[in-house]
Amino acid sequence: xxxxxxxxxxxxxxxxxxxxxxxxxxxxxxxxxxxxxxxxxxxxxxxxxxxxxxxxxxxxxxxxxxxxxxxxxxxxxxxxxxxxxxxxxxxxxxxxxxxxxxxxxxxxxxxxxxxxxxxxxxxxxxxxxxxxxxxxxxxxxxxxxxxxxxxxxxxxxxxxxxxxxxxxxxxxxxxxxxxxxxxxxxxxxxxxxxxxxxxxxxxxxxxxxxxxxxxxxxxxxxxxxxxxxxxxxxxxxxxxxxxxxxxxxxxxxxxxxxxxxxxxxxxxxxxxxxxxxxxxxxxxxxxxxxxxxxxxxxxxxxxxxxxxxxxxxxxxxxxxxxxxxxxxxxxxxxxxxxxxxxx
Amino acid sequence: xxxxxxxxxxxxxxxxxxxxxxxxxxxxxxxxxxxxxxxxxxxxxxxxxxxxxxxxxxxxxxxxxxxxxxxxxxxxxxxxxxxxxxxxxxxxxxxxxxxxxxxxxxxxxxxxxxxxxxxxxxxxxxxxxxxxxxxxxxxxxxxxxxxxxxxxxxxxxxxxxxxxxxxxxxxxxxxxxxxxxxxxxxxxxxxxxxxxxxxxxxxxxxxxxxxxxxxxxxxxxxxxxxxxxxxxxxxxxxxxxxxxxxxxxxxxxxxxxxxxxxxxxxxxxxxxxxxxxxxxxxxxxxxxxxxxxxxxxxxxxxxxxxxxxxxxxxxxxxxxxxxxxxxxxxxxxxxxxxxxxxx
Numbered sequence: 001x002x003x004x005x006x007x008x009x010x011x012x013x014x015x016x017x018x019x020x021x022x023x024x025x026x027x028x029x030x031x032x033x034x035x036x037x038x039x040x041x042x043x044x045x046x047x048x049x050x051x052x053x054x055x056x057x058x059x060x061x062x063x064x065x066x067x068x069x070x071x072x073x074x075x076x077x078x079x080x081x082x083x084x085x086x087x088x089x090x091x092x093x094x095x096x097x098x099x100x101x102x103x104x105x106x107x108x109x110x111x112x113x114x115x116x117x118x119x120x121x122x123x124x125x126x127x128x129x130x131x132x133x134x135x136x137x138x139x140x141x142x143x144x145x146x147x148x149x150x151x152x153x154x155x156x157x158x159x160x161x162x163x164x165x166x167x168x169x170x171x172x173x174x175x176x177x178x179x180x181x182x183x184x185x186x187x188x189x190x191x192x193x194x195x196x197x198x199x200x201x202x203x204x205x206x207x208x209x210x211x212x213x214x215x216x217x218x219x220x221x222x223x224x225x226x227x228x229x230x231x232x233x234x235x236x237x238x239x240x241x242x243x244x245x246x247x248x249x250x251x252x253x254x255x256x257x258x259x260x261x262x263x264x265x266x267x268x269x270x271x272x273x274x275x276x277x278x279x280x281x282x283x284x285x286x287x288x289x290x291x292x293x294x295x296x297x298x299x300x301x302x303x304x305x306x307x308x309x310x311x312x313x314x315x316x317x318x319x320x321x322x323x324x325x326x327x328x329x330x331x332x333x334x335x336x337x338x339x340x341x342x343x
Numbered sequence: 344x345x346x347x348x349x350x351x352x353x354x355x356x357x358x359x360x361x362x363x364x365x366x367x368x369x370x371x372x373x374x375x376x377x378x379x380x381x382x383x384x385x386x387x388x389x390x391x392x393x394x395x396x397x398x399x400x401x402x403x404x405x406x407x408x409x410x411x412x413x414x415x416x417x418x419x420x421x422x423x424x425x426x427x428x429x430x431x432x433x434x435x436x437x438x439x440x441x442x443x444x445x446x447x448x449x450x451x452x453x454x455x456x457x458x459x460x461x462x463x464x465x466x467x468x469x470x471x472x473x474x475x476x477x478x479x480x481x482x483x484x485x486x487x488x489x490x491x492x493x494x495x496x497x498x499x500x501x502x503x504x505x506x507x508x509x510x511x512x513x514x515x516x517x518x519x520x521x522x523x524x525x526x527x528x529x530x531x532x533x534x535x536x537x538x539x540x541x542x543x544x545x546x547x548x549x550x551x552x553x554x555x556x557x558x559x560x561x562x563x564x565x566x567x568x569x570x571x572x573x574x575x576x577x578x579x580x581x582x583x584x585x586x587x588x589x590x591x592x593x594x595x596x597x598x599x600x601x602x603x604x605x606x607x608x609x610x611x612x613x614x615x616x617x618x619x620x621x622x623x624x625x626x627x628x629x630x631x632x633x634x635x636x637x638x639x640x641x642x643x644x645x646x647x648x649x650x651x652x653x654x655x656x657x658x659x660x661x662x663x664x665x666x667x668x669x670x671x672x673x674x675x676x677x678x679x680x681x682x683x684x685x686x
Contacts, residue, residue: 133572154506161574163497165508166653169531170573188512194537197678229476230513231504239582239607264582268611310509335540 018202027202032082043074085110154185187314189331218299361545370545375425386417428453441466497528530657532674561642
C-alpha cells in the first residue's frame, strides 16, 4: 500500500461522475471566496489536479473578463466561474462567460432561472448550482443544471440554516440524476471518503485553500485562521426576526462583537422612533461592506471579517495547494482502503 | 441480499467495540431527553436491541431510584442513566446508581471529575461522557471513562458550538483508545454507516426516538416534529456576549420569538439602569424554565420548547421503536454493502 499517493481504485470509482463533469483529474472543487479565489489560487488548484472556481463577487463584467483571461494565462486545465444570482448585472456576466467559452458556471447566492441556466449553457458550459434541500435539487435538475453542490452551515462566509451532515442525509440518497458535490466543514479526507460513500460525486473545500501558499490572502489573515479552533468560527447573530440578516460564519473578533452590539442599538433606535425601518435594515446590512476586504487584503484581523468555516481547526499550516490536495486524497483513499481490511 | 434485515458482516464488525461496551445487540444509543427518556421509551429501546438511556434531568435521588426500578420492571436488557454534572445532588445520584447496580452511567452537561468517574465505577458501571474536542477526549480517557460521545451542534436541546461532521473529523481519527459514539443530526442509516467508516463505534439518536410510538411525549409535540423541516430547528440566539446563554436547538415558534425579544428588552433595561446585571442574567436564564415540560407533557406547541435536532426533517411518522431501529440498521447495512459492489 503506497501511503504517499494511494489513489485507490475505489476512490477513482466513487469520484468518476464528478471528475467527468468537471473535466479535472480529481473531484475536489475550490470554494469560491471573494477576494481569495482569484487568478492565482484558482490556477494553482486546477494545475494541481483539482477544480478551481473564480469568485466573481461584485466584479463588473469587464473585471470578470480580465480575471478569466488572466487565469487562462496561468492554467490550461478546466476551472469554473462562480456568479452571484443577485448581482445587478448577472445577464451581462453570463454573456461574458458564454463569449469567453467558460467551461463551467456555478450559480450561487440564490437560484438561477431556467432562462439563465439556458443562457449559461449556450456556449457549451456545464452549469452547477447550490441546492438547499432535496425538493429544490429536483427542480434545479428539471431546469437543466448539470451538477449540484450541497453546502452545509459549517461553511465559511454566507451560510444556510442546515448542516452538511443533515443535507447529505436528506439529499444524497434521493438525488442521483446528476453529480452532487458536498461542501461545508470539510478539512480531512476521512470526511471526503464518508460523503463519497453516501453517494457524493466529490467535495468542495474553501477554508483550507484560503490558507494555501498560493492564496493572495494577507499573511495575518492566514495566521489568524491557523491559530483558530472550530468553535471560534461562529455565525453572526440575528437579534430580531424583523431585521433579516443572512448569517455569515467568521472567526469571533472585535468586528463580530461590534456587529452584534450595533444590531441591538439600531433596533433600539428603530423601536424608539429614531430610525425608519428601511434606514435601520440598511444600516445592519451594510455593516460588513468592506469588512472582508479589510481582513483578506489589508490584514486587519481585529476589525475585518475573518470568514472561515468550522474546518478552520484542521488548518495547521500554510501549505502549497498540491500538498493540501495530496493530503486530502491520501486520507480519503486510506479511509476507503481501511474498510476493505475490515470486511 | 436480504433487504429486510441485512445485518451485514461489515456492520457487525464496525460496531463490535460499541456493542461490547454497551452490552446491547446494536450499537445505537437513545439520546437522553428530559421528560421523554423515561421508563417506557428507555425500556422500549433496550427491548428492541438498542441501548436506552434514562434522562435524570433535575430529578431527586428518590425519583431517579424509582425510575431505574420501573425501567428494570420493563426490560432485562442493559440501559444507561444520564446524569447532569451541574445537578446540585450529583454525588447522591451517583451513589444511587452504584447501590442499584446501574450498568452504565453517562455524564452530561459538563465534565465529571476523576473522583466522580471512580465513584460511578465502584458498583461496576461503565462510564460514558460527552467530549467537545479531541484534547478533552484524551483527558477524559486518562481519568478512566470507558466510552465517549461526540455530539455536534445539529442535536436538539442544549448544544455545543461545533457541528457533528467537524467533531467526527477532529476526534475519530485520533481517539482510538475507547469506543466513540457519534450524535447530532442523525436520522438516516447512511450517516451511521459513514460515521462507522470514519471510526465510530456506534451512534446516538434522540429526535427520531422522541416521536416513537412508545414515547410519552404529547401527540401534538410529535405532530409538530413530524411536520417540521431541518431548517425549522434553530438554536436560540444570544444577543449579547455579556449575557451568556447556552444555546438550545428547538423548532421556531412563538416561544422562541418571545425569547429573543425578551433578551433584547432585558438588555435594554439593564443598559438603561432599570435592572441589575444579576437580575437581568437570571431573567434570561429562567425564561425557558418549564417550557420543555409545557411542550412535551402539556402539548403546548405554541409557547413550549419544541426541542428537536436538525434530523427532525427525517422524522416522517410515529413508528414503533423496533421499526425505527430496523430501518436505520437496514439503511446502514445497505450503504456498507453498496460499497462492496462499487469496489
